[in-house]
Amino acid sequence: MAADSSSGGSAIPGRPAGSQVVAYQAAAPNAYEWTEVAYEYLLDGKLAASIRTVGGISTATVTGTCPYCKDDVNFSEVLDAVTSESMGTLSRRTAQPIQADDGYVPLTVSCSCIRQHPGRPAGVSHGCGINFQVEVRRDA
Amino acid sequence: MGTPQMPSRPAAAPALPQPSAPPKYRKPAAGPTAESLADRVRWQELSEQSLSSAQAVAEKWRTGLAAFVTLATGGLLLKGPSAASDVTTGWRIALTILALGGLLAAIAGLWLALQAAAGAPAKLNLAEVVAKYGGVRQFEVACALAVSAQLRLARLVVAGALLLFVAAIGTWWWAPSEPAQLPALISITTSRGTVCGTLISGDSRAFTVRLANASGQVQVPLAAATSVQIVASCLPAAAVADGLGGRQPSAQREGSYGAVRRLRRRRTPS
Numbered sequence: 001m002a003a004d005s006s007s008g009g010s011a012i013p014g015r016p017a018g019s020q021v022v023a024y025q026a027a028a029p030n031a032y033e034w035t036e037v038a039y040e041y042l043l044d045g046k047l048a049a050s051i052r053t054v055g056g057i058s059t060a061t062v063t064g065t066c067p068y069c070k071d072d073v074n075f076s077e078v079l080d081a082v083t084s085e086s087m088g089t090l091s092r093r094t095a096q097p098i099q100a101d102d103g104y105v106p107l108t109v110s111c112s113c114i115r116q117h118p119g120r121p122a123g124v125s126h127g128c129g130i131n132f133q134v135e136v137r138r139d140a
Numbered sequence: 141m142g143t144p145q146m147p148s149r150p151a152a153a154p155a156l157p158q159p160s161a162p163p164k165y166r167k168p169a170a171g172p173t174a175e176s177l178a179d180r181v182r183w184q185e186l187s188e189q190s191l192s193s194a195q196a197v198a199e200k201w202r203t204g205l206a207a208f209v210t211l212a213t214g215g216l217l218l219k220g221p222s223a224a225s226d227v228t229t230g231w232r233i234a235l236t237i238l239a240l241g242g243l244l245a246a247i248a249g250l251w252l253a254l255q256a257a258a259g260a261p262a263k264l265n266l267a268e269v270v271a272k273y274g275g276v277r278q279f280e281v282a283c284a285l286a287v288s289a290q291l292r293l294a295r296l297v298v299a300g301a302l303l304l305f306v307a308a309i310g311t312w313w314w315a316p317s318e319p320a321q322l323p324a325l326i327s328i329t330t331s332r333g334t335v336c337g338t339l340i341s342g343d344s345r346a347f348t349v350r351l352a353n354a355s356g357q358v359q360v361p362l363a364a365a366t367s368v369q370i371v372a373s374c375l376p377a378a379a380v381a382d383g384l385g386g387r388q389p390s391a392q393r394e395g396s397y398g399a400v401r402r403l404r405r406r407r408t409p410s
Contacts, residue, residue, distance in 0.1 A: 032171035042165045049165065056285060057278040078277050081183065082190035082284035103162070108172045108180050131177060133168035 022069040024119035025129035034132035037067035038109070042134065047073065049136040051105060056080070062109045062134060069128035071113030079105070104135040188277065190284035195257055198291045202253035205298045209246040212305035216312070231315035235308055242304030249298030256290035259283075325352060327371045330364040336374035 041047035047064035062075040111128045120129070216239060227235065266276075273279040326339040328347055335358055340348040346359045352374040 030172045030174070030177070035168050035171040039165065039167045052274060054274040054278065055272055055282050057273060057281050059274050059278055076275070077180070077184070078187045078275075078281055080281050080285075081187040082194045082281060082288055083186065104166050106168065108176045110177075131172040133170065133172050133176075135166040135168050137162060137164050137166075 022117055022128060024117040024121070025068055026119060026121075029129045030131050034067045034130045035134075038132040038134060041065055041067060047134075049107065049109075049134045051079065051136060051138050058138075060105065060107050060136070062107065066111040066113060066128060066130070067132055068130040069111060069113060069115065069117065071111065071115050071128065073109060074112045075107075075109045077107065103137050105138050107134045107136065108132075109134050187281060191280045191287070194284040194287040194291070195259065198253060198256035198287055199258075201291055201295065202250065202257045205253050205294065206250055208298065208302055209250065209305075212242070212246075212302050212309075215309045216305060226317045227312070227315035228318050231311065235311050235315065238304050238308035238311055242301045242308060245297050245301035245304060249294045249296075249301055252290050252294035252297060256287045256294060259287075325371050325374055327369045327374065328360045328365045329367045329369075330360065331366060332364070335360050336371065 038047055041064060042049060047062065047067075049060070049062045051058055051060050053059075058079040060075075060077045060079055062073055064073055065071075066073050108131060110131045112126050113128055114126050115128075117128045120127075269276060269279045273282050324339070325336060326347070326349060327334060327336040328349065335347075335349050335351070337349040337351040337358075340350055340357060342348065342362075344362065346361045347365070347368075348357055348359050350357050
């Protein structure tokens with residue numbers, strides 16, 4: 001599915017300019033384009049992803065430039081949880097998201113910027129609407 | 141004499157390529173999907189409910205463990221608290237160690253389970269929480285992990301207590317009883333019958349005997365006694381002695397002294 005990257009009247013085709021007001025992305029919020037741009041940003045240092053383990057609890061953090069609206073992504077997700085499933089009642093079970101065997105943890109990231117984006121649905125207080133995928137090494 | 145030739149220096153071995161560390165990031169093969177977004181939302185809910193979920197589980201476990209302990213201690217009381225004094229000293233010591241150990245372990249385990257379920261009020265500082273755990277959500281998950289650890293320890297301790305209780309019950313069941321202290325009964329045969337009971341006193345003139353199966357004491361003159369025996373039970377000896385059989389109270393079969401006389405007078409129609 002192609003991304004509707006022209007929304008918001010961006011200066012660069014396919015890329016909204018950071019200084020311009022960018023419309024809320026509702027047509028293609030999960031387009032692969034955002035994942036590709038995010039990967040480029042990760043390599044360029046415009047975006048950073050890390051997994052930090054403190055006190056036995058791992059937290060994934062993605063900060064930097066949003067692939068779409070250029071605002072700060074500011075994403076955080078706790079990767080550990082304590083469950084009470086039937087198999088877990090006999091011993092402590094720390095459920096963790098499925099991790100690739102090669103050490104890369106896939107993260108589904110949503111932009112959590114607080115700038116106003118025209119077209120943002122009622123009840124949604126933040127974000128420009130896009131989601132992208134990031135894969136980062138746990139020990140990185 | 142030619143110029144000595146220097147041995148050729150062996151060529152340096154080509155450096156092996158060092159295995160490079162895998163890159164920090166990898167390009168995903170696909171973008172996010174509706175399912176992955178839904179999973180992320182569910183995961184966040186699961187993570188946020190870690191503490192309440194763990195405490196709810198701990199509460200159920202605390203109740204269940206208390207029921208187990210009640211069941212085990214009820215088994216200990218099956219034979220009655222006075223039965224423990226019937227076993228021999230060595231077995232009684234083992235029984236005491238097992239039962240007290242089980243009791244202490246049960247108290248400790250239930251205490252841990254209660255602590256896991258209810259927690260304990262404590263003063264917290266946001267800066268310290270963030271510095272130590274990275275955030276409040278992480279702190280809640282860490283608390284849930286602590287609850288799980290406490291609950292796991294409580295289960296182990298209570299399981300040990302149950303084993304001790306079961307061992308105590310088994311010990312109690314199979315411990316040999318102390319031999320019963322048989323009463324020292326004396327059977328005095330005279331020409332007029334047999335007096336059987338507990339010897340109260342004896343001197344050069346008479347024996348004083350408390351009748352075994354009747355109230356009161358009788359005095360048997362020493363000269364009247366044809367034989368004196370220490371017996372375990374009064375009934376057979378008396379039955380053989382006076383030939384009355386074993387169905388009547390022995391007091392009615394024991395000669396004509398004291399209470400026996402009174403009984404006979406009461407039975408004889410005037």
